[in-house]
Amino acid sequence: MDFELNEEQRILQKTARDFLKKECPKELVRQLNESDTGHSPELWQKMAELGWQGLILPEVYGGAGWSFLDMAVLLEEMGYNLCPGPFVSTAVLAAPLLVEAGTEAQKSEILPLVARGKQILTLAVLESDCGYDSSVVRTTAVREGDGWVLDGTKLFVPDALAADRILCVARTGGDPGEGLSLFLVDSRDEGVSVTPLKTISGERQCEVVLRKVRLGPERLAGPEGLAWPMVRSALDRAAVARAAETVGAMRATLDLTLAYAKERVQFGRPIGSFQAIQHYLADMWLDILGTRNLVLRAAWKISTGRPARNEVGMAKVRAGQLGRKVTTVGHRIFGAIGFTMEHDLHLYHRRTVGADVAFGDTDFHYEEVARGLGL
Amino acid sequence: MDFSFTPEQLAFRKEVEDFVKAELPPDWDDQAVFWPGSYGTMPQMESEFQEITRRFNRMVGEKGWNRLGWPEEYGGRNSAMKAAIAGDVLSYYRAPAGGVAVTIAAPTILLVGSEDLKREFLPRIASGEAGFWLAYSEPNAGSDLAAIKTTAVDRGDHFVVNGQKIWSSGAHVTEYAWAIVKTDPEAPRHRSATLMIIPNDTPGVTIKPIINICGNHSFNEVFFDDVRVPKKYVVGEVNQGFYNVMLALQFERLAIGSGAFKRVLEELVQYAKETTRYGRPLAQDPHVRRRLAEMAIEIEMFYSFYWQSAWIQDQGRVPETEASALKLFFTELGVKLANTAVDILGPYGLLDKGSPWAPFGGRVALGYLDSISGPIGAGTSEIQKSIIATRGLGLPRAR
Numbered sequence A: 001m002d003f004e005l006n007e008e009q010r011i012l013q014k015t016a017r018d019f020l021k022k023e024c025p026k027e028l029v030r031q032l033n034e035s036d037t038g039h040s041p042e043l044w045q046k047m048a049e050l051g052w053q054g055l056i057l058p059e060v061y062g063g064a065g066w067s068f069l070d071m072a073v074l075l076e077e078m079g080y081n082l083c084p085g086p087f088v089s090t091a092v093l094a095a096p097l098l099v100e101a102g103t104e105a106q107k108s109e110i111l112p113l114v115a116r117g118k119q120i121l122t123l124a125v126l127e128s129d130c131g132y133d134s135s136v137v138r139t140t141a142v143r144e145g146d147g148w149v150l151d152g153t154k155l156f157v158p159d160a161l162a163a164d165r166i167l168c169v170a171r172t173g174g175d176p177g178e179g180l181s182l183f184l185v186d187s188r189d190e191g192v193s194v195t196p197l198k199t200i201s202g203e204r205q206c207e208v209v210l211r212k213v214r215l216g217p218e219r220l221a222g223p224e225g226l227a228w229p230m231v232r233s234a235l236d237r238a239a240v241a242r243a244a245e246t247v248g249a250m251r252a253t254l255d256l257t258l259a260y261a262k263e264r265v266q267f268g269r270p271i272g273s274f275q276a277i278q279h280y281l282a283d284m285w286l287d288i289l290g291t292r293n294l295v296l297r298a299a300w301k302i303s304t305g306r307p308a309r310n311e312v313g314m315a316k317v318r319a320g321q322l323g324r325k326v327t328t329v330g331h332r333i334f335g336a337i338g339f340t341m342e343h344d345l346h347l348y349h350r351r352t353v354g355a356d357v358a359f360g361d362t363d364f365h366y367e368e369v370a371r372g373l374g375l
Numbered sequence B: 001m002d003f004s005f006t007p008e009q010l011a012f013r014k015e016v017e018d019f020v021k022a023e024l025p026p027d028w029d030d031q032a033v034f035w036p037g038s039y040g041t042m043p044q045m046e047s048e049f050q051e052i053t054r055r056f057n058r059m060v061g062e063k064g065w066n067r068l069g070w071p072e073e074y075g076g077r078n079s080a081m082k083a084a085i086a087g088d089v090l091s092y093y094r095a096p097a098g099g100v101a102v103t104i105a106a107p108t109i110l111l112v113g114s115e116d117l118k119r120e121f122l123p124r125i126a127s128g129e130a131g132f133w134l135a136y137s138e139p140n141a142g143s144d145l146a147a148i149k150t151t152a153v154d155r156g157d158h159f160v161v162n163g164q165k166i167w168s169s170g171a172h173v174t175e176y177a178w179a180i181v182k183t184d185p186e187a188p189r190h191r192s193a194t195l196m197i198i199p200n201d202t203p204g205v206t207i208k209p210i211i212n213i214c215g216n217h218s219f220n221e222v223f224f225d226d227v228r229v230p231k232k233y234v235v236g237e238v239n240q241g242f243y244n245v246m247l248a249l250q251f252e253r254l255a256i257g258s259g260a261f262k263r264v265l266e267e268l269v270q271y272a273k274e275t276t277r278y279g280r281p282l283a284q285d286p287h288v289r290r291r292l293a294e295m296a297i298e299i300e301m302f303y304s305f306y307w308q309s310a311w312i313q314d315q316g317r318v319p320e321t322e323a324s325a326l327k328l329f330f331t332e333l334g335v336k337l338a339n340t341a342v343d344i345l346g347p348y349g350l351l352d353k354g355s356p357w358a359p360f361g362g363r364v365a366l367g368y369l370d371s372i373s374g375p376i377g378a379g380t381s382e383i384q385k386s387i388i389a390t391r392g393l394g395l396p397r398a399r
């Protein structure tokens, strides 16, 4: 066992901290929270120069070929700094899925662009029945000539407004387990309309309506009817990614709150001297320590190619629940000042609750853990 | 023991219900995105709802329902239970009623105010014309109210007030500050301050908005620069301000909306019946059933405290520890209900007001954010627990 980051990971972490502190100040975060796409092309380009979008993509496609665990280290820092934009959608959710599912032509066209920061991707799974289960996909893809016609409505698609391409899960056959396929949809394709959903989480989720969208055969990504297991793995990776960001947000919350507890004076002494506040902070610290270990362990399992479903579920449940708890308790310690728009704390709280319901909520992942027990 | 309402009380409830249903605009529910047990989304506090708030409060005033708890000599019915029943119904329909004047200023004036003060303010509070805001907190005096720095200097027939208040909910939509200020800075902390009424339109009062995390302008910071306050506006005795504020705080902690909890639960139950997840109604999901059942139990427990505290008042007592317990339970319930709602709704629960897919017009998303304010405002949960432990259970003080 070794609980230390390795040399490269430490450098990545340090680079990320320095870079984000400078290039991703809170003013930018707030500005992007108000914008439609939530995306800054300048920041995106600078991140690409550091090789982040291609961090876990294979070198043959212009990526850096690093591990998912390395990615988790980076994401934790991004969460700490509230780094906005379509990073998880592109670099964790969609691009690695394309590596698994895409044709050679698709991969060699798109992935190098992703790695250079020239192309933004996302994945559209959920529909109005927002469960993470293959059976809820009702969007259909019907053969027409040698191509396809897609019809349906996708919901909660992250970053679809910023995305150049949307990997879209659609039903090509009747069997719930096997009838799903992946298509590369371009937001400019005829019949595609993308509408942002207003959420309180600071994310940029969209409704994507597909009305008789005609696609050539080259748009099918991967074997017909067999997409679901690959999609599930992509969702697992994204779940861990959001959990890693949450760990960063929790750490930032503790840092902010701890500093405040030392300086805010009531009844003639710092509020951090009251036992009620001390217990809160001690719990926060412990919650973060435990969550971080679970998240990194899940990321490590994925990196080493071991079955990780169980660990993903555990990490996601804990990060989701404790992320909300830690930011909520942070609010209690700050009192009224933390209840203002001007203060940064709510930005972290919004992210953590967003992460909790994304990529499978608590009940869903509890169920995964229960299955892992043989239930 | 008897847990039932009298036929008269039931008839009164019906009367209030009929009135509210007739007088609120038909689309009021879509407009009033308000969360129970919290302080940042009340429509009464928002500029855009002032017209209806004022109109509605006048009508409630005409009915005599702003003074149900008052003694009969002041036109009241001397019944906290009736006030609680009316409050329950108004809260259920999310009506823009209640407020500091009715729930806090009036009962405090009745107990400690001068005859002049009663004559000047009680009729206008009863009619729904005079609105108040609470000028307690300052940047360095939140939980520790005795640390206030705003001063009032005695100038014969008036005081001159200088200083700053903050988190002043509704200061921008009401007429009078209900203010605690230092009148004897040299005296021991608890004999150093005075409670007084300061009209907002007095020269030297400046009100600046603060936007809360729900995006609403509900509270403000307020500056007092050489503000002249006539002595007749002192509430209770000079330098007894902290005692009077503690009294007012008890009334504040008792003034809570109950019906809105029940309403949200009913809405969630309906939602669970109508919504499918994983191809089956949410209502069949054991997790969802259990969470809703949990909320039903909590709300029932809350109601028992609610009616009990009205009953205690009708026995001629002012609930002290019970007021803290009620406030604590009610705001923590707001948090639990918001969290339960988000858990059940999943990604839908985070959709904001204005999103076509948002269930209940985005009430859950904003409610989740607003629920954060409940355990902070009107004395934090930590402070309420200390009050219960020290005053209620007789434990020694730590501080």
Ligand SMILES: Cc1cc2nc3c(=O)[nH]c(=O)nc-3n(C[C@H](O)[C@H](O)[C@H](O)COP(=O)(O)OP(=O)(O)OC[C@H]3O[C@@H](n4cnc5c(N)ncnc54)[C@H](O)[C@@H]3O)c2cc1C
Binding pocket: A264, A266, A267, A271, A274, A275, A276, A277, A332, A333, A334, A335, A336, A337, A339, B039, B040, B133, B134, B135, B136, B137, B138, B141, B142, B143, B144, B166, B167, B168, B169, B170, B219, B373, B376, B377, B378, B379, B380, B381, B382, B383, B386, B399
């Ligand atoms: C939405 C909203 C509306 C409000 N409206 C009004 C209003 O209209 N008028 C008004 O005057 N005020 C208003 N307030 C202010 C409110 O009364 C204060 O926020 C509250 O009293 C806490 O003070 P504070 O925010 O300064 O926190 P602090 O007092 O600084 O407390 C910070 C933290 O320390 C804890 N703490 C403090 N002392 C102790 C102790 N002795 N033991 C254990 N823990 C302790 C607190 O519980 C809290 O967790 C409002 C607040 C909110 C959030």
